[in-house]
Amino acid sequence: MAYGQIDTVLHIQAIEINAAPSALTSDKVLDSVTYPIYFSEQIGPLIIENSNIFIKSYGSGSLATLSLRGGNANQALVKWNDIPIANPMLGLSDLSLLPLVLFENAEVSPGGYSVLEGNGAMTGLIRLSNNISTENKNGALNVSVGSFGKQFYAAQLNLGSSKLKSQSKIFYNSANNDFNYSINSTLPERKQTNANFESRGLMQNLSFDISQKSRVNLDIWLQKTFREIPPTTTQNVSEAEQDDILNRYVLSYTYFADKFYIKSKLAYLDEENNYRDAQILIDTENQFKRWFHQSRFHFNTKKALDFSLFYEYSNTTANTEFYADAQKLDQIALGFSARKEWSNLSVLGALRKEWNQNTNAPLSPLLTIHYQLDDKSTFELKVSKEFRFPTLNELFWIPGGNADLLPEQGWNQELTYTFNHTFKNRFSITLYHRLIDDWILWGLLEGSPIYSVTNLAQVRSYGGEIKSEQRFNLGPFNSNLKIGYAYTISENQKTISNPTIERGDQIFYTPVHRMFFNWNVDLNCLNFRFNSNYTSSTVGINNNLEGYLLSNIFLSKKLAIGKQNLDLGLRFNNIFNTQYRVIERRPMPGRNFTLNLNFNF
Amino acid sequence: MRFTILIFTFCITAIHAQTTSDFESFNLEIDTFLNGMDGSAGFSEGNIFLPNDYNTNFMSWSGWAISTSTDVTTPGFTNQYSSIAGNGFDNSQTYATTFVLGESQIKLTGDALGGEVNGVYVSNATYSYLSIRDGDGFAKKFGGETGDDPDFFLLTIKKYLNGQLGQDSINFYLADYRFSDNTQDYIIDAWSYIDLLPLGNVDSLSFSLSSTDNGAFGMNTPAYFCIDNFETADAINTSTKNTFAQSVKIYPNPTSDFLNFNLDITNEHQVRIYQSDGQLVLNKTLSLTKNRLDIAHLENARYFGIIEYKNIIQTFDFVKL
Numbered sequence A: 001m002a003y004g005q006i007d008t009v010l011h012i013q014a015i016e017i018n019a020a021p022s023a024l025t026s027d028k029v030l031d032s033v034t035y036p037i038y039f040s041e042q043i044g045p046l047i048i049e050n051s052n053i054f055i056k057s058y059g060s061g062s063l064a065t066l067s068l069r070g071g072n073a074n075q076a077l078v079k080w081n082d083i084p085i086a087n088p089m090l091g092l093s094d095l096s097l098l099p100l101v102l103f104e105n106a107e108v109s110p111g112g113y114s115v116l117e118g119n120g121a122m123t124g125l126i127r128l129s130n131n132i133s134t135e136n137k138n139g140a141l142n143v144s145v146g147s148f149g150k151q152f153y154a155a156q157l158n159l160g161s162s163k164l165k166s167q168s169k170i171f172y173n174s175a176n177n178d179f180n181y182s183i184n185s186t187l188p189e190r191k192q193t194n195a196n197f198e199s200r201g202l203m204q205n206l207s208f209d210i211s212q213k214s215r216v217n218l219d220i221w222l223q224k225t226f227r228e229i230p231p232t233t234t235q236n237v238s239e240a241e242q243d244d245i246l247n248r249y250v251l252s253y254t255y256f257a258d259k260f261y262i263k264s265k266l267a268y269l270d271e272e273n274n275y276r277d278a279q280i281l282i283d284t285e286n287q288f289k290r291w292f293h294q295s296r297f298h299f300n301t302k303k304a305l306d307f308s309l310f311y312e313y314s315n316t317t318a319n320t321e322f323y324a325d326a327q328k329l330d331q332i333a334l335g336f337s338a339r340k341e342w343s344n345l346s347v348l349g350a351l352r353k354e355w356n357q358n359t360n361a362p363l364s365p366l367l368t369i370h371y372q373l374d375d376k377s378t379f380e381l382k383v384s385k386e387f388r389f390p391t392l393n394e395l396f397w398i399p400g401g402n403a404d405l406l407p408e409q410g411w412n413q414e415l416t417y418t419f420n421h422t423f424k425n426r427f428s429i430t431l432y433h434r435l436i437d438d439w440i441l442w443g444l445l446e447g448s449p450i451y452s453v454t455n456l457a458q459v460r461s462y463g464g465e466i467k468s469e470q471r472f473n474l475g476p477f478n479s480n481l482k483i484g485y486a487y488t489i490s491e492n493q494k495t496i497s498n499p500t501i502e503r504g505d506q507i508f509y510t511p512v513h514r515m516f517f518n519w520n521v522d523l524n525c526l527n528f529r530f531n532s533n534y535t536s537s538t539v540g541i542n543n544n545l546e547g548y549l550l551s552n553i554f555l556s557k558k559l560a561i562g563k564q565n566l567d568l569g570l571r572f573n574n575i576f577n578t579q580y581r582v583i584e585r586r587p588m589p590g591r592n593f594t595l596n597l598n599f600n601f
Numbered sequence B: 001m002r003f004t005i006l007i008f009t010f011c012i013t014a015i016h017a018q019t020t021s022d023f024e025s026f027n028l029e030i031d032t033f034l035n036g037m038d039g040s041a042g043f044s045e046g047n048i049f050l051p052n053d054y055n056t057n058f059m060s061w062s063g064w065a066i067s068t069s070t071d072v073t074t075p076g077f078t079n080q081y082s083s084i085a086g087n088g089f090d091n092s093q094t095y096a097t098t099f100v101l102g103e104s105q106i107k108l109t110g111d112a113l114g115g116e117v118n119g120v121y122v123s124n125a126t127y128s129y130l131s132i133r134d135g136d137g138f139a140k141k142f143g144g145e146t147g148d149d150p151d152f153f154l155l156t157i158k159k160y161l162n163g164q165l166g167q168d169s170i171n172f173y174l175a176d177y178r179f180s181d182n183t184q185d186y187i188i189d190a191w192s193y194i195d196l197l198p199l200g201n202v203d204s205l206s207f208s209l210s211s212t213d214n215g216a217f218g219m220n221t222p223a224y225f226c227i228d229n230f231e232t233a234d235a236i237n238t239s240t241k242n243t244f245a246q247s248v249k250i251y252p253n254p255t256s257d258f259l260n261f262n263l264d265i266t267n268e269h270q271v272r273i274y275q276s277d278g279q280l281v282l283n284k285t286l287s288l289t290k291n292r293l294d295i296a297h298l299e300n301a302r303y304f305g306i307i308e309y310k311n312i313i314q315t316f317d318f319v320k321l
Helices: A043-050 A392-396 B126-134 B238-246
Strands: A027-030 A054-057 A064-067 A077-080 A105-110 A124-129 A137-146 A150-160 A164-175 A197-209 A214-229 A240-256 A260-277 A282-300 A305-319 A327-341 A345-356 A364-372 A377-388 A408-421 A425-444 A451-474 A477-492 A513-523 A526-535 A548-561 A564-573 A592-600 B003-008 B015-021 B042-045 B048-055 B060-067 B095-099 B104-108 B116-124 B152-161 B164-176 B192-195 B204-211 B224-235 B258-261 B269-274 B280-286 B292-294 B301-309 B312-320
Touching: A027 A043, A043 A054, A043 A105, A043 A124, A043 A513, A043 A526, A305 A392, A327 A392, A377 A425, B042 B060, B060 B104, B116 B126, B116 B164, B126 B164, B126 B224, B164 B192, B192 B301, B280 B292, B280 B301
Parallel strands: A077 A124
Antiparallel strands: A027 A105, A054 A064, A105 A124, A137 A150, A137 A592, A150 A164, A164 A197, A197 A214, A214 A240, A240 A260, A260 A282, A282 A305, A305 A327, A327 A345, A345 A364, A364 A377, A377 A408, A408 A425, A425 A451, A451 A477, A477 A513, A513 A526, A526 A548, A548 A564, A564 A592, B003 B015, B015 B224, B042 B048, B048 B060, B048 B104, B060 B095, B095 B224, B104 B204, B116 B192, B116 B224, B152 B164, B152 B204, B258 B292, B269 B280, B269 B301, B301 B312
């Protein structure tokens, strides 16, 4: 059974080489079932409603960041076609800038992935990727309209020959986000203001088969997003707004032979994040340019033994008025992995070392033991060293940046049991533990007049995750029930005066309990889906936040029009009109709907 | 402009000087400021020193700055030097602004060292005032989401004497939203006088701020306020200090209807009563037989006053309940 980063699915003709993480703990959240429901959304709602993962959202259209297994947003990695796309200044990816219509695959993998995936994957990763259609000519039109002025239009065209294939996508997405929200039952409802969102972009994927053994890919992702930053519930007016401009290019080369393959990628990212607030006279431009090169040599033997050598190099130049000068950071990583398989046992070992000119991460090992108890039950044990380098802002921000910061580092242990019965009934349980030292934290040090960043904290995280999937088929009736639950403890191990943290405190915005429930029913051309997800109370920086239960319904009908087909879908979000907050003082929308139209030709 | 007035006690036996630090001697252009970036580590004016801590690496400051900023409309930290009054006390140009990190101190120097401080005018900084009134991305508008939160922004003044921090304090609400009737909620938007005589003799004063809007990173309300016309009661001849016991006794205090003055000479005395913002509210003539002042019509508040006989004056304060 395939597992681990160096698992590969190899087809000589198609040269498909997918470096997928562990199948046991990964959730493929974007598929043919979820795409018609979420194509007009960013990735956030898809993850919230289809996994145990918590997303820290500042509101509709606003910043949304990952919280995986009690970690911070910059401790989780987001990759697009194997290229890390986190903003190196902030160290995180804003999930509200990841429109699902651009991708064919989205996979969420909680757990320690620093050794295999690199800097920042301490708590897991999201893998986004494109697969160019194997058909020579097809396309799709997507339209979605909904509450709060939502408008979404997208088009896709796939063209190609046996050697050259092209996949083009464009989209436009806007919303007023002027929803009403309630403070309490005695006060009149209020309307969200200064919350416009407008995003447009394109994705171009080209694939050229040089020979039956080698292929070149070019992926281009251009996107511009404008959004207003709404006021908090304790703020009269906001005039803040932000532009996010992304220009991403990836050139890939793959060579496949009988016993080995070589894969090399060169990426260039040119991005801006510009923030303005006319009220407080702020107009800042934050820019970075990044070259990223990655090569992997993978060798298979006939004795169920394979090796992989990998290397990564990045050169980042970033500038903002809050740096003394434009800052440059070169980072290099070398790694090795080996996997040996026996009849019911597989062992994967890996090592990684990563440096930049400021500091270096510890030599980081990984050991994964996969044991197949019988044809239904498997165990996987994973032990790994995890690390995260300081971000550019943490190093160079004025005031408060600290060029002497050390990488965060610590050990991660995971044990997963999976029961899989003829792919109809599936159950898994994962237990994990992670202890991170040199946890980087902004705070006010004794005697210092300014907030600064230091390796101040130590955080222990542990918990369990349960997932279950039950499928039932009876003639044209298909039922799929997915349930998941996560228990997350992430405790500070040191008492800190500023921010005020006691030893044993749960870290901010980390729910102890997360749960989701998805019931999907297909009957002929009709589809019904009910989702419910629960997030328990969290500790906020200013106040504690109450837990909340959200429920959504999706109805769709598939229509055939000649050789083409049309999906009509209606999605009702937050059907019980729950008034809730993910971040204190940031209201969230109540009941709303979206009408989806997906035409494939 | 720095000016010094000689104040004689009622019995003439003690001679004291009064120095008012109004920061005009810095001769700043309008809408400018001094924030210590020249490495001065503070500002001397009259008989006081205002410490400043400027971090050259981070280009940040705390402690005191000298300002002539007139901006009363721009919210946020880009307008951190302004007073919401729009100028100094009594329409003067220059005043001092502090960013309070724990505490901001004012150290007495020269003849003022170890003596009393008469008082000081204070105002909200524009940054704090607008944040309290309107909220911002970090701090709440006072009253909160419902308007009913009992919020306050409090200035607490204590003294240091001989290196010891005194336990007595003077509290002044820069904003107070604790009233059950929300229409009474207020934010100080003009210069207000604080009588510091109750603190007695001091070497330096400690100013600290507290708020009901706090998070894990401390107080969310911007920790700024402004001062002007800081007045020290300088001792020119310390041997005369004991004669203060012979001053006019004024009672009861607090009071609701009358103030009594135990005058011991028959001549007429002029009494003037001022609000905390310096506005004159009462001006009467008293004598040995007519020594009661009707203050029942005044609003409940703290007042200060001056009793004058020829060229001899004495200051006092009282609370009207």
